[in-house]
Amino acid sequence: MFHVHLTDQVKAKLKSAYTLPAVISGGFTSELQPLDMCINNPFKYKVRKQWNLWMVDGPRETTKAGNLQCPGLAVVCN
Numbered sequence: 001m002f003h004v005h006l007t008d009q010v011k012a013k014l015k016s017a018y019t020l021p022a023v024i025s026g027g028f029t030s031e032l033q034p035l036d037m038c039i040n041n042p043f044k045y046k047v048r049k050q051w052n053l054w055m056v057d058g059p060r061e062t063t064k065a066g067n068l069q070c071p072g073l074a075v076v077c078n
Contacts, residue, residue: 004010005021014021030037054060054071061069 006023011021024032054075058071058075060071063069
C-alpha cells in the first residue's frame with residue numbers, strides 16, 4: 001500500500017500497459033510474498049550484520065574532506 005503506487009500517474013501507466021494493480025493491505029506480507037519472508041529478509045539481515053562488522057572493525061578509507069569513503073567492490077563482495 002505504498003502511497004506512491006496509488007497516484008493517478010502510476011495508475012495511468014499501469015493502464016497503458018494493460019495491467020491491473022492489486023493493493024495489498026499491511027500485515028499480509030508473509031502470506032502473499034513468501035520470497036520476501038524466506039529469502040530476502042534473511043539475506044538482508046546477513047548483509048546488514050556484515051556491514052555493521054565492517055563499520056566497526058573493517059579497513060576504511062576517508063576522502064580528502066575526512067568523510068568515510070564507500071567500500072570498494074572487492075570489500076563488498078568479500
